[in-house]
Amino acid sequence: MKYERIVVAIDLSSESTKILDVAASIAGKNLSAVHAIHVVEPMAIYPYEAYIPDMQKVKDEIGAESKKQLREHADRINIPASNQQLLMGPPASDICRYAAECDAQLIVLGSHGVSGWRVLLGSTANSVIQEAKCDVLTVRVGLDTKE
Numbered sequence: 001m002k003y004e005r006i007v008v009a010i011d012l013s014s015e016s017t018k019i020l021d022v023a024a025s026i027a028g029k030n031l032s033a034v035h036a037i038h039v040v041e042p043m044a045i046y047p048y049e050a051y052i053p054d055m056q057k058v059k060d061e062i063g064a065e066s067k068k069q070l071r072e073h074a075d076r077i078n079i080p081a082s083n084q085q086l087l088m089g090p091p092a093s094d095i096c097r098y099a100a101e102c103d104a105q106l107i108v109l110g111s112h113g114v115s116g117w118r119v120l121l122g123s124t125a126n127s128v129i130q131e132a133k134c135d136v137l138t139v140r141v142g143l144d145t146k147e
């Protein structure tokens with residue numbers, strides 16, 4: 001089976017390079033088939049909201065920085081700008097919703113991310129495997145993997 005549309009979800013950690021490379025190798029020459037997404041989690045900043053005078057400015061800066069990093073990652077493997085998407089919300093649900101909206105047949109993501117503490121609650125990877133309506137490929141990344 002040829003995957004016509006692939007969504008690759010990255011948390012912008014250094015492992016993102018490997019995850020994108022796997023998605024690109026599956027897509028072959030057809031990089032317009034690949035959508036690179038990153039989801040900014042509101043939870044990451046909300047607990048400090050009361051202590052930060054200009055919260056909107058902080059949110060804008062986090063959004064702009066995340067967008068810049070997403071663009072650098074996606075540009076490196078020539079994913080078109082129209083296929084680079086920054087979302088804001090709960091990562092696993094947003095990844096699955098976006099994949100369904102663009103009718104993707106495959107989601108590629110890492111087996112582990114920067115949010116190791118969330119293993120206790122159920123990781124993004126596990127939630128995506130449960131929720132996705134399409135195939136999911138988890139690329140083995142993490143401290144115990146060797147290049």
Ligand code: AMP
Nearest residue numbers: 009010011039109110112113123124125
């Ligand atoms: P986790 O399960 O949170 O340790 O992360 C596993 C993988 O899910 C990461 O390697 C990324 O590929 C993806 N991922 C985690 N968080 C995000 C996010 N905020 N936006 C997009 N992808 C994410």
